[in-house]
Amino acid sequence: MKPRFTLLAAALAAGSLSACAVARGAPADNPRLAQLYEQDQADRTGTTVLGPEVDRRDAERRREARALLDSSRVRTAADHYHAAMVFQHGSDSTDFRLAHELAKRGEEMGNDRARWLAAASLDRWLLSTGQPQRYGTQYLEQGGRTYLQPIDSTAVTDEERRRAGVETLDGIRARLARVNGTAEGSLAPPPARAEADEGPRVELVGTVADLARQVRYPEAARAAGITGRVRVQLTVQPDGTVGEIFVVDGLGHGVDEEVLRVMRAARFTNLTGEPHEIRMVIPVAP
Incomplete structure (x- = not known):
C-alpha cells in the first residue's frame, strides 16, 4: 500500500x-x-x-x-x-x-x-x-561508479516519472552506462563480495559508548523523561570523516540534533577508498 x-x-x-x-x-x-x-x-x-x-x-x-x-x-x-x-x-x-x-x-x-x-x-x-524509492531520483557512489539507491521499479510507471520530470528507467540506465563507462547501465551496484581473512573495511575510531558519553542530554528531553536510541545513516568519506548524515529513527526534544552534532565529529577508518554508507545506533540517556 x-x-x-x-x-x-x-x-x-x-x-x-x-x-x-x-x-x-x-x-x-x-x-x-x-x-x-x-x-x-x-x-x-x-x-x-x-x-x-x-x-x-x-x-x-x-x-x-x-x-x-x-x-x-x-x-x-x-x-x-x-x-x-x-x-x-x-x-x-x-x-x-x-x-x-x-x-x-x-x-x-x-x-x-x-x-x-x-x-x-x-x-x-x-x-x-x-x-525503497519509487521514482529514481536518489543516487549513491560505490567503487567509483554511480548507481541508484534501492528502488521499487514497479511502484510508479514511466509515464508517471515523465509527468514528474524524472527520467524513465531505461533513460537512467543509459545515462549510468555513459557516466560509468560501461556497455550496459545497471541501476543497482553489484553485491558486495566477502573478503576472507580481512578485518572490517569501515570501522569507528573508538567505541559507540565513547560517542554516547559526548551527547549533552537536552533539558527538554530530561523534562519529558526521554530515553532510548537514535538511529542515523551516514556516509563515511575516504579520509574517515563524516559526510552526509541524517536521522532514520529519532527521539525528538533536541536529542536528534545533539546526536548529529556528536556524529559529525566522529572519525572512522575507511579502507574501501570510496564514500561508504553505514547505519549506527546511539543510545541516549540522562
Whole structure:
C-alpha cells in the first residue's frame, strides 16, 4: 500500500490558501524564502562533499523557514517550492516528509519545478524510513561508479516519472552506462563480495559508548523523561570523516540534533577508498 500524505493543515492551509483570497490580489513571493533557497543552492554548487559548516547553515535555514511557515508567510507557489527545497536538505524523515508536502502544494498551485521536487522528496523520505524509492531520483557512489539507491521499479510507471520530470528507467540506465563507462547501465551496484581473512573495511575510531558519553542530554528531553536510541545513516568519506548524515529513527526534544552534532565529529577508518554508507545506533540517556 502506498503511504498517504496529509497537508499540514494548520501551517500550510492558513498560510497558503487564505492568502489567495486577499482583496488586493495574489500575494507576492516571500523574498526571504527566495534568499534561503538561493543560499541553499549556492552551498551545493561546484561540490559533491558537504561538510559540517554546510550542515550548520542548512539547520539555520530550516529553522528560519519553519518560523516563516508557522507565521503564515509561506503563501505562493514559489514560496512553497523554495521552502520545500530547504527541508529537502534536512537531517531526518520529518524534514523530508515536510519537503514533500510543501512541494506537492507548490505543484498544485502551479509551480512546474515543484513536480520534480515532490517526487525527489518522496524518494528521500521513503529511503530515510527504510523503504525503497519509487521514482529514481536518489543516487549513491560505490567503487567509483554511480548507481541508484534501492528502488521499487514497479511502484510508479514511466509515464508517471515523465509527468514528474524524472527520467524513465531505461533513460537512467543509459545515462549510468555513459557516466560509468560501461556497455550496459545497471541501476543497482553489484553485491558486495566477502573478503576472507580481512578485518572490517569501515570501522569507528573508538567505541559507540565513547560517542554516547559526548551527547549533552537536552533539558527538554530530561523534562519529558526521554530515553532510548537514535538511529542515523551516514556516509563515511575516504579520509574517515563524516559526510552526509541524517536521522532514520529519532527521539525528538533536541536529542536528534545533539546526536548529529556528536556524529559529525566522529572519525572512522575507511579502507574501501570510496564514500561508504553505514547505519549506527546511539543510545541516549540522562
